[in-house]
Amino acid sequence: MSVELVINSSPNEVVIAILQDSKLVELHREKTNNNFSVGDIYLGRVKKIMPGLNATFVDVGYEKDAFLHYLDLGAKFNSFAKFTKGVLNKQINSSQLDFAFEPEIEKTGKIEKTLKSSDQILVQIAKEPISTKGPRLSSEISLAGRYIVLVPFSNKVSVSQKIKDEEERERLIRLIKSIKPKGFGVIIRTVAKNKKVADLHADMNELEQRWENCYNALKDAKAPKKILGEIDRTSSLLRDLLSKDFSNIHINDEALYNEIKSYLITIAPDKEKIIKHYTGKTHIFEHFGIERQIKSLFGKNVTLKTGVYLIIEHTEALHVIDVNSGQRGKKKDKTQEENALEVNIEAAEEIARQLRLRDMGGIVVVDFIDMREAANRKLLFEKMQEFMMHDRAKHNILPPSKFGLIQITRQRVRPEMEIKTAEKCPCCGGNGEVHSTVLLVDEVENNLRYIAQQLNIKKITINTHPFVEAFINKRIGLLSSLRKQWQTKYKATIDVLPSSAYSFLEYHFFDEKGEEIHK
Numbered sequence: 001m002s003v004e005l006v007i008n009s010s011p012n013e014v015v016i017a018i019l020q021d022s023k024l025v026e027l028h029r030e031k032t033n034n035n036f037s038v039g040d041i042y043l044g045r046v047k048k049i050m051p052g053l054n055a056t057f058v059d060v061g062y063e064k065d066a067f068l069h070y071l072d073l074g075a076k077f078n079s080f081a082k083f084t085k086g087v088l089n090k091q092i093n094s095s096q097l098d099f100a101f102e103p104e105i106e107k108t109g110k111i112e113k114t115l116k117s118s119d120q121i122l123v124q125i126a127k128e129p130i131s132t133k134g135p136r137l138s139s140e141i142s143l144a145g146r147y148i149v150l151v152p153f154s155n156k157v158s159v160s161q162k163i164k165d166e167e168e169r170e171r172l173i174r175l176i177k178s179i180k181p182k183g184f185g186v187i188i189r190t191v192a193k194n195k196k197v198a199d200l201h202a203d204m205n206e207l208e209q210r211w212e213n214c215y216n217a218l219k220d221a222k223a224p225k226k227i228l229g230e231i232d233r234t235s236s237l238l239r240d241l242l243s244k245d246f247s248n249i250h251i252n253d254e255a256l257y258n259e260i261k262s263y264l265i266t267i268a269p270d271k272e273k274i275i276k277h278y279t280g281k282t283h284i285f286e287h288f289g290i291e292r293q294i295k296s297l298f299g300k301n302v303t304l305k306t307g308v309y310l311i312i313e314h315t316e317a318l319h320v321i322d323v324n325s326g327q328r329g330k331k332k333d334k335t336q337e338e339n340a341l342e343v344n345i346e347a348a349e350e351i352a353r354q355l356r357l358r359d360m361g362g363i364v365v366v367d368f369i370d371m372r373e374a375a376n377r378k379l380l381f382e383k384m385q386e387f388m389m390h391d392r393a394k395h396n397i398l399p400p401s402k403f404g405l406i407q408i409t410r411q412r413v414r415p416e417m418e419i420k421t422a423e424k425c426p427c428c429g430g431n432g433e434v435h436s437t438v439l440l441v442d443e444v445e446n447n448l449r450y451i452a453q454q455l456n457i458k459k460i461t462i463n464t465h466p467f468v469e470a471f472i473n474k475r476i477g478l479l480s481s482l483r484k485q486w487q488t489k490y491k492a493t494i495d496v497l498p499s500s501a502y503s504f505l506e507y508h509f510f511d512e513k514g515e516e517i518h519k
Contacts, residue, residue, distance in 0.1 A: 003245040008284050009253035017290050024293040026356050038125050041141060041214060045223035046119040054111050058123060061224035064134035068123060070111045074140030076153040078102035084122045087218045095215035097183025101153060120223045143207045146239050146267045147192035147200055150207040154185025162190040179204055235263050249275045252284040297357060304350055307450055308343050318363035323347040325369060340369040341376045345383050352387035361412020370404045440468065440505055445486065451509055451517055452490035459493045464507035466498035
């Protein structure tokens with residue numbers, strides 16, 4: 001599997017696209033003025049204690065106060081509070097954690113007995129502001145590196161469950177225990193597998209320096225204030241995703257190219273050659289076919305090449321996805337149950353992609369096509385789990401209910417990716433909206449494929465708006481016209497005729513008798 005990162009940098013934002021075998025699977029937007037990113041550490045001030053919620057609202061400088069639940073304080077909160085107070089009062093003059101820790105807080109404790117209004121506390125952004133809500137906070141602070149995560153006020157060393165080899169797990173634990181500083185716990189990440197002690201030590205030194213920076217920023221701070229920023233989204237993606245599968249990283253901005261190249265040399269010097277500065281005249285997303293994929297994947301209706309389509313609805317409480325067989329049609333050599341299973345598995349793969357692409361979080365309910373056989377429902381469930389394996393967000397999938405619904409919960413830490421794909425209608429002075437025009441020809445071809453292959457009609461006339469007719473009949477450089485390409489591909493006689501009475505996106509199919517073919 002080939003993985004490419006394509007980065008479009010503009011003055012206001014950086015848009016990062018991840019392609020797997022040229023298919024868009026993730027899209028990230030990072031505003032250049034985003035001050036509240038997951039992982040950022042703040043000195044906040046407690047504003048309002050809410051005993052009924054067992055939580056408090058904290059001022060971190062956002063327009064709405066952030067939310068901190070008692071369970072997110074962390075067992076070592078008392079030690080964090082002592083350290084924060086000591087540094088602010090100049091009683092603690094070192095970032096070292098070699099003093100005696102405070103007793104852990106009770107799991108069933110009360111927020112009003114732990115915090116009081118106007119307290120200054122060290123917190124980390126766990127969820128970015130979403131909709132009308134402020135950020136969600138945690139006091140269990142951690143610093144993520146390439147191979148390890150450093151956890152202050154802990155002595156525990158744990159290993160990613162994805163590393164199954166017991167001998168390797170023991171080796172990693174032994175190495176980390178020999179180099180970790182006193183008073184810090186460590187979580188060993190999956191990518192640390194088979195890494196040398198020098199690589200792990202370099203990562204540890206970098207994280208220790210970040211904790212030192214955190215201490216230095218805290219010394220003269222007054223809440224609310226940002227103490228330590230997470231690295232930017234691009235670098236954090238490289239840190240978390242970079243593997244042997246990465247084949248290329250394309251960037252259109254020279255300054256960002258140099259910055260990321262320096263970062264890449266630090267974390268993976270052997271990967272330096274895969275980073276490339278894109279200087280083409282065409283927009284970088286157009287060049288790599290990303291813009292077209294965005295237009296086709298972010299609408300309410302998502303149509304697959306086979307004709308299967310999804311309807312995706314969003315509400316405040318949950319997301320609903322409806323699976324439809326569309327023009328795929330029933331295959332003659334298969335039963336209705338077998339066809340339903342094929343459609344559902346095809347849809348499941350696209351749904352797993354959509355969840356990553358749109359970064360959909362919370363509760364997702366999928367209405368698959370009904371299947372009677374329990375074995376088929378079980379197979380669909382297993383396939384859904386398989387397709388979701390590459391999703392880095394924490395998620396849980398429930399088996400199909402008796403109504404054929406599969407329920408998915410997926411971690412939400414950032415606002416859902418929402419892109420408007422409708423365009424102003426060119427035929428009504430821009431007062432109306434139409435579906436993305438760039439996808440019109442793809443839609444015509446999908447319908448043509450169904451008519452020629454499923455309905456087995458071999459003489460077809462397409463009537464459409466004169467602009468669209470001219471585009472389909474026109475030669476493309478040295479290539480033949482789209483109409484001739486379609487004739488060869490679908491082994492049918494195809495005529496495309498203009499009709500000025502049609503709206504811009506209107507088209508109809510007719511057979512050799514002049515009767516309309518209903519799609």
